[in-house]
Amino acid sequence: MAKPNELREKGLRLTPQRELVLQAVRQLGHATPEEVAEKVRATQPGINLSTVYRNLETLENVGLVLHTHLGHGGATYHAAEELTHLHLVCSECQSIGDAPIETAANFVNTLSDDYGFKTDVTHFAIYGLCSKCSNKSSK
Amino acid sequence: MAKPNELREKGLRLTPQRELVLQAVRQLGHATPEEVAEKVRATQPGINLSTVYRNLETLENVGLVLHTHLGHGGATYHAAEELTHLHLVCSECQSIGDAPIETAANFVNTLSDDYGFKTDVTHFAIYGLCSKCSNKSSK
DNA sequence: GCTTTTCTGCAAAAGGGTTGCAAGAAGTAT
DNA sequence: ATACTTCTTGCAACCCTTTTGCAGAAAAGC
Ligand SMILES: [Mn+2]
Ligand SMILES: [Mn+2]
Ligand SMILES: [Zn+2]
Ligand SMILES: [Zn+2]
Numbered sequence: 001m002a003k004p005n006e007l008r009e010k011g012l013r014l015t016p017q018r019e020l021v022l023q024a025v026r027q028l029g030h031a032t033p034e035e036v037a038e039k040v041r042a043t044q045p046g047i048n049l050s051t052v053y054r055n056l057e058t059l060e061n062v063g064l065v066l067h068t069h070l071g072h073g074g075a076t077y078h079a080a081e082e083l084t085h086l087h088l089v090c091s092e093c094q095s096i097g098d099a100p101i102e103t104a105a106n107f108v109n110t111l112s113d114d115y116g117f118k119t120d121v122t123h124f125a126i127y128g129l130c131s132k133c134s135n136k137s138s139k
Numbered sequence: 140m141a142k143p144n145e146l147r148e149k150g151l152r153l154t155p156q157r158e159l160v161l162q163a164v165r166q167l168g169h170a171t172p173e174e175v176a177e178k179v180r181a182t183q184p185g186i187n188l189s190t191v192y193r194n195l196e197t198l199e200n201v202g203l204v205l206h207t208h209l210g211h212g213g214a215t216y217h218a219a220e221e222l223t224h225l226h227l228v229c230s231e232c233q234s235i236g237d238a239p240i241e242t243a244a245n246f247v248n249t250l251s252d253d254y255g256f257k258t259d260v261t262h263f264a265i266y267g268l269c270s271k272c273s274n275k276s277s278k
Numbered sequence: 279g280c281t282t283t284t285c286t287g288c289a290a291a292a293g294g295g296t297t298g299c300a301a302g303a304a305g306t307a308t
Numbered sequence: 309a310t311a312c313t314t315c316t317t318g319c320a321a322c323c324c325t326t327t328t329g330c331a332g333a334a335a336a337g338c
Contacts, residue, residue, distance in 0.1 A: 008336090012284090013283090013284060013285065013334085013335050013336070014335080014336095015284090015285065015286080015334075015335075017285080017286070018285085033325085033326085034325085046286095046287080047286090047287090048286070048287050048288070049325095049326085050286085050287075050288085050326085050327075050328085051285080051286055051287070053325095053326065053327075054285080054286085054327095055285095058285095069208060069211070069263065072208070072214065073325085074325070074326085075211065088250070088254065088256050088258075091259070091262070097254065097256065099250065099253075099254060099256075103246070103249055103250065103253070104246055106245055106246065107242070107243060107245065107246035110242055111227070111238065111242065111265065111267075114238075114242070115227065115236065115238060115270065116269070116270025116273065116274075117227050117236065117238075117265075117267055117268070117269055117270060117273075118267045118268040118273045119227075119265055119266070119267040120230070120266050120267045121265075121266075123230070123266040123267075124208065124263035124264055124265070124266050125263055126250065126256075126258055126260075126263070127258070127259050127260075127262040127263050128250075128256055128257045128258040128259045128262075129256070129257040130255070130256055131254065131255025131256060134255065134256075134257045135255075147305095151315090152303085152304050152305070152314090152315060152316070153304080153305095154303075154304075154315090154316065154317080156316080156317070157316085172294090172295085173294090185317095185318080186317090186318090187317070187318050187319070188294095188295090189295085189296075189297085189317085189318075189319085190316080190317055190318070192294095192295065192296075193296095193316080193317085194316095197316095212293095212294085213293095213294065213295085
């Protein structure tokens with residue numbers, strides 16, 4: 001999954017830990033550092049949590065990985081090439097829905113035209129009530 | 140600023156600490172718990188941080204206060220009646236701009252029509268590059 | 279293989295927020 | 309005004325997540 005030299009091309013050393021962290025992020029979709037660590041441990045039981053944190057940061061610095069905020073707490077990590085959707089997070093059931101990024105295109109353009117603000121809509125979740133929960137509470 | 144019985148009307152006891160926490164949130168605009176504590180301490184030096192946290196939670200439960208996420212870390216608090224704008228947070232200079240909530244109206248309607256998702260656009264910031272920073276980096 | 283530089287594991291610390299508990303204050307009834 | 313009940317506060321201890329310093333291990337380059 002992680003090609004042999006895509007890490008070296010970025011000026012990074014290719015260590016088993018680093019390769020496994022990247023692989024885990026790619027396989028997991030959105031994952032907390034803890035979840036990444038757990039996944040990596042299936043292959044490399046000894047990996048330290050701090051190594052996971054440091055590699056996530058390193059991989060983010062070279063653009064292979066990104067983080068987003070889906071809940072009230074910490075960040076979750078995505079493979080950079082796969083972050084092509086909005087996250088619709090339900091405040092009631094905590095479910096995470098996806099929507100295509102184009103859904104926000106007009107909104108993003110308006111902010112750019114009116115405020116000169118260049119929005120990254122994926123960094124924070126879109127927060128609200130999912131359809132199930134909003135139906136329930138209105139009945 | 141905090142009327143005598145608006146707290147009692149919500150079924151809460153009116154303590155000096157609670158009244159001051161509410162007042163501080165109203166005066167500060169967006170404030171972290173730490174900032175609220177600091178403001179309150181101008182009047183009541185002895186107030187404990189845990190009292191601030193507990194009161195923010197209590198005030199949020201009765202709808203007088205709300206929290207939003209403006210940065211990568213913790214929450215910031217708003218007076219409920221004043222949360223009528225979007226937050227445009229710059230990833231580079233950390234500035235916090237405002238935009239009227241109607242800016243997002245079409246976007247919110249689309250999410251509702253297409254996904255049944257009822258968005259609260261104020262809970263998370265809109266993240267990106269402010270006009271100053273995007274000008275700089277493009278030159 | 280040997281040298282240089284980066285990376286890892288470990289343990290300790292920091293940061294932000296929460297909790298149990300006993301004492302204190304607010305509200306309520308007498 | 310006093311007594312009673314219930315809620316709130318301060319304090320200290322604690323928890324969970326993330327960061328940091330450091331010494332040894334492993335990559336990359338020669
Ligand atoms: Mn939140
Ligand atoms: Mn972030
Ligand atoms: Zn839901
Ligand atoms: Zn900026």
